[in-house]
Amino acid sequence: MTANFISVQGLAKRFPDHTGKGETVVFDNVWFDVAEGEFFCVIGHSGCGKSTILNILAGLDQPSAGTIVAGGTHVEGPSLDRAVIFQGHALMPWLTALANVELAVSSRHPDWSTGRVREHAMKFLALVHLDHASGKKPAQLSGGMRQRVGIARALSIEPKILLMDEPFSALDALTRGSLQDEVLEMRARTKQTTFMITHDVDEAMLLADKILLMTNGPNARVAEIVENTLPKSRSRTDMHKHPNYYPLRNHLIDFLVTRSAAMAKGDGVAFDPRHPPIVRPVHAVAAVGGPALSPIESVARAPTDLSKPAA
Numbered sequence: 001m002t003a004n005f006i007s008v009q010g011l012a013k014r015f016p017d018h019t020g021k022g023e024t025v026v027f028d029n030v031w032f033d034v035a036e037g038e039f040f041c042v043i044g045h046s047g048c049g050k051s052t053i054l055n056i057l058a059g060l061d062q063p064s065a066g067t068i069v070a071g072g073t074h075v076e077g078p079s080l081d082r083a084v085i086f087q088g089h090a091l092m093p094w095l096t097a098l099a100n101v102e103l104a105v106s107s108r109h110p111d112w113s114t115g116r117v118r119e120h121a122m123k124f125l126a127l128v129h130l131d132h133a134s135g136k137k138p139a140q141l142s143g144g145m146r147q148r149v150g151i152a153r154a155l156s157i158e159p160k161i162l163l164m165d166e167p168f169s170a171l172d173a174l175t176r177g178s179l180q181d182e183v184l185e186m187r188a189r190t191k192q193t194t195f196m197i198t199h200d201v202d203e204a205m206l207l208a209d210k211i212l213l214m215t216n217g218p219n220a221r222v223a224e225i226v227e228n229t230l231p232k233s234r235s236r237t238d239m240h241k242h243p244n245y246y247p248l249r250n251h252l253i254d255f256l257v258t259r260s261a262a263m264a265k266g267d268g269v270a271f272d273p274r275h276p277p278i279v280r281p282v283h284a285v286a287a288v289g290g291p292a293l294s295p296i297e298s299v300a301r302a303p304t305d306l307s308k309p310a311a
């Protein structure tokens, strides 16, 4: 396993400001690595630059400074080794679900026969439980089904790296939950390196191995990288029973509610952008003779979708 399968090195993005004379720095000097096979999530408030990083990683946008090395090569443009699942499904409206997936498969394997392309595309539609709807066009599918076609299409090209920009945020809670379960199940089989942006703390805790926290923009930076301290075999229905669940969840919520803004203003703590702190929130066992610490006592009642910065 390569520890720096994706290596983001000194990445910066700047835009001309409204005066046209100065510059707005979205983020500056961002460094982090994603290991091969890792599920890596990014959380941060709206506008801090998450999609910009993902788009640069996809080769769809250029950084103002810095580089990304992915799978041993410098990212200089889009590649079939890196598939993107956008928030909107971005399907071709005039093609059926099957034809949408076939289009991706045949671009990946131009030498394959029509039959082989079809068989492969059907396999991935079946993976997202949509084989019965293969002949339907996007307009005839529900939002969740369209998103699943988008996922099947991305997976069908068997990319080395899967990039997802809030893939489930437009879906209702039930559909979102079942798609998260499908992603977990597929991940266990494919072991793909995955980079995902989310606003949902519980989604990150369920899916991610590591969670990168970004401070508020402009001038956003990597605040820390949080390791998921829940067991690998977790599921949506049982993860809240683990003693590390609330320490981890409270840590993430606390970051979004207070620390992300405080750090953006400069909290006076020196930091090394090349080596963001790595944090492992775990259940603290009570000190000998002291009161027992109950993780339940510190349950955060904040909503899990905190896309708005704290005032």
Ligand SMILES: Nc1ncnc2c1ncn2[C@@H]1O[C@H](COP(=O)(O)OP(=O)(O)OP(=O)(O)O)[C@@H](O)[C@H]1O
Pocket: 015, 016, 026, 044, 045, 046, 047, 048, 049, 050, 051, 052, 053, 217
């Ligand atoms: N072409 C552009 N010109 C000027 N500023 C831009 C341009 N594109 C993006 N930005 C700014 O860059 C910042 C980061 O945008 P980005 O879409 O990466 O944020 P984000 O973290 O993904 O936010 P969200 O959670 O809302 O999706 C925003 O403040 C945005 O206004």
Ligand SMILES: [Mg+2]
Pocket: 050, 051, 052, 165
């Ligand atoms: Mg975004």
